[in-house]
Amino acid sequence: MTTSAPAARMPRQDRSRATRRRLLEAAVECLAEVGWNGSTVLVVAERAGVTRGAAQHHFRTREDLFTAAVEHVAAERLAAALAHVEQLPPPGPARTEAVVEMIVHLYTGPLFRAALHLWVAAATEEPLRSRITGLENHIGREAHRAAVECLGADESAQGVRETVQATLDLARGLGLANLLTDDGPRRAGVVRQWSRLLDAALAG
């Protein structure tokens, strides 16, 4: 008993973690596709192939589920991007452009769409609002730190901090411009030009 108990508990914990992860990924897909109105715990549970009861065991409320989902997926995507840092070109214009492309890519996919639906719902729904405000600050800080690291930016130099922030704000704006139509071709030109200006600003 004493030796088999921990071994028996582990697979159950693994299963529980896997269920939780499936729910989080399904919640982001669901938000991105149908928006906040159509995104309920039940819809997400069905998409994840999980019973409603199991979903409610993991997440007590709809707000819990979707806030945790955006936080989890944002952290995963950022970690995935950072895992490829050593494959970036050496410092210089090519690296700067690769980093800007990486950042903009994070802001133009399903995760950004999902976050946007949640942000906009939070603007008029109080229980959601305070949750999302905290989450927005957290994600913003992490994204900023990652951008500084990848760009090799020296934030002690005047204006550098604001230049990096502007890059993230630009990425958010490009994400918004991509919401209703495929803005890819126009965006490519803006990304290329901003990368040139950013590289010169960071170098000078």
Place this chain on the structure above:
Amino acid sequence: MTTSAPAARMPRQDRSRATRRRLLEAAVECLAEVGWNGSTVLVVAERAGVTRGAAQHHFRTREDLFTAAVEHVAAERLAAALAHVEQLPPPGPARTEAVVEMIVHLYTGPLFRAALHLWVAAATEEPLRSRITGLENHIGREAHRAAVECLGADESAQGVRETVQATLDLARGLGLANLLTDDGPRRAGVVRQWSRLLDAALAG
């Protein structure tokens, strides 16, 4: 009869135009405050002090009302901004910063909030989507043209068109960052730094 008929018709036309304008302004306020879900023709009519029947005489559907509202108010705000062009500083860094502030101001007020609610609703509601896609293109073109004019930018020079577009994308991103919390102090630093980089890019 022949001389009084036009005179008698005019005030009615004026009244009708004034009612229409009140509805459009009220629709933008309503969208900005309560979002798409809470924004109905009836709620807007009440806010504008107009009967539901009168509102429906002007706008057959909810989509008609809110699309026309964002279009009207965007055109009005842009015209108001352009009316002050001659009060801008002469060409140089101060003018560039004043223009960037003007553009960012357009994207951080109630009009942008209203447009954002409409854009995001359009992402998942088909009757709205095609209407808003056209509107977005139209407003984007007008804003771009106004920015070029105010900045005195020479779009035949390489990269200038994309630099101006990046400025508008940045403004959109700053608008989004201002949705849930007052982002004013951070934004001021980003605007100042962007203005410096933009001025150097346009000059060089």
